[in-house]
């Protein structure tokens with residue numbers, strides 16, 4: 267079964283606004299061409315013509331699965347990044363907060379430093395700063 271070049275006579279134009287199969291065109295896998303032909307067999311090579319897109323359901327399923335996988339991967343990466351930042355930053359955050367308290371930074375400056383280095387949200391930075399300053403100020407208050 268080989269293409270004899272006859273199929274080009276039946277070559278179908280790509281329809282506008284609809285699919286090739288939907289508009290009655292058939293595809294020959296051997297000639298790799300869409301033709302306008304009523305028969306089941308290619309008038310050129312004699313191979314069985316395709317009247318439906320192959321594995322349409324399977325393809326749709328596959329696409330859905332690939333998309334789902336991609337979504338999961340993105341999610342995983344995001345989660346990992348968050349975890350990594352949390353783990354790596356806890357030391358840094360602690361140090362920053364300790365420095366801030368010992369060097370009497372203002373809360374605003376400390377928040378700004380945390381946000382600058384850690385990309386932390388202002389809310390989270392403020393919370394941490396508040397905690398750190400309150401924790402440190404208590405013993406001082408007792409001493410005084």
Ligand SMILES: [Zn+2]
Pocket residue numbers: 268269270271272273274296297310311
């Ligand atoms: Zn052909």
Ligand SMILES: [Zn+2]
Pocket residue numbers: 269273294295296297298308309310311312313
């Ligand atoms: Zn053919």
